[in-house]
Amino acid sequence: MATTTASFEELLAEGEAVPVEGWDFSWFEGRATEERPSWGYSRLLAARMATAAAGLDIQTGGGEVLASIPQAPPVLAATESWPPNIEVARRNLRRLGASVVEVADDAPLPFPDASFDLVVSRHPTVTLWDEIARVLQPGGTYLSQQVGAGTVRELKDFMMGTQPVGGDSTQRAATEADRAGLEVVDLRHESLRAEFFDVAAVVHFLRKVIWIVPGFTVEAYRPRLADMHAHIERHGSFVAHTQRFLVEARKPDVS
Template sequence: MREFEELVAEAEAVSVEGWDFSWLEGRATEERPSWGYQRAMGERLARVGAALDIQTGGGEVLAGVPKLPPVMAATESWPPNVAKATALLHPLGAVVVADADEPPLPFADAAFDLVTSRHPVTVWWEEIARVLQPGGTYFSQQVGPASVFELVEYFLGPQPEDVRRARHPEDARRAAEAAGLEVVDLRAESLRTEFFDIGAVVYFLRKVVWMVPGFSVEQYRDRLRELDEEIRREGSFVAHTTRFLIEGRKPDRGVQWGI
């Protein structure tokens, strides 16, 4: 394995734009959820006339489905990702809208048959329900509670229980139902994640910025050196990613009105 300084310098210099983690190939691994989100999303997109993908990142997941519906929109808030998603998705017939990720969504009521989102940072349930047509579906894979917290707590120390429980799938169920959606599927899994060199850790923390807020190599250099020694000794650093799948349906008007 290369020396600490070389690995860290390389990981500091590489671009972290978009939501493509291919730079980690051979340097880190993460188990995938059994439900196969992109495949399942693609199946749903192929059956609808109008869809919205919220917080699309660089558009990589959406661009990977076999067929987009006739009307396909995506939102993204981070300017570098907006540019990347636009370049990737426009040739496929999807429009990318720069959105601040705050209510309201820049779309009319009942505009979409399907709303999707992979790993949203925030979820505005009332807005999702508003832009869905009656009978429409929200389909999302989300980060669950205490995800990769072995790594988070390595740098930040033990976290309070309320922080560890944040993003619990049952909280998502309650919020969806409060917005008027019927939750038809909710599944959660804990997945083994391994980092095989310190560069992979630096890259991950630079890209997933909410894990260790304000992370920089300069601030955490001593702790990174300790972790580098542990990885060399143990062969990897093991953490656990948590993911959940939620699917909610907006009731038909006939159901709402008792018809």
């Protein structure tokens, strides 16, 4: 846990100055913590990629997670929609020989039918199940760790007032996978503790994970950030809970 004598204004300025490109959360070390799911997505990803012939990572961010695999398949591609992340991902994935393609999150995948025997995604903003099924080879696998409905709702509600929470995102994923013709072979959900130890971490998090508080800016939310600062000073941290689920689905083999 970080200890700081920085003023409220200094913390706001610090949180506002940290670059948000890529999907690297190392800046939060000592300033925020988040429990990790027990299934170990990075470990599962490495094991699946080591035995794949052609792999695709959808919405790779800056490629940080994919770059951690020790062994890449002979064919490896990744997609990303946010322009500042494209070059970051290309640098991070160069060692693996991966091609990085810029494509909107909600656009069709720019690959022929049955191109990959493994498709993966970590925390996608949207899952195009029909497109995943289309680019998977018969017998191929889709593996994804996703953000469940109501994630860090305590933070969202603190900043915006009480907000509605969507339905069961885990079951919805299973239903949509089935509709796309995929067989769900693994489906798990966990609620995990997250703590913020200063308001700079809150500011940086909301700038980086933009869907938590849509349209967030320091100036627009200054009064609530002041309340957050007071809360953290009084209690030592702000506690929220992230919702994560793992889904693994396979395309039936035609044989």
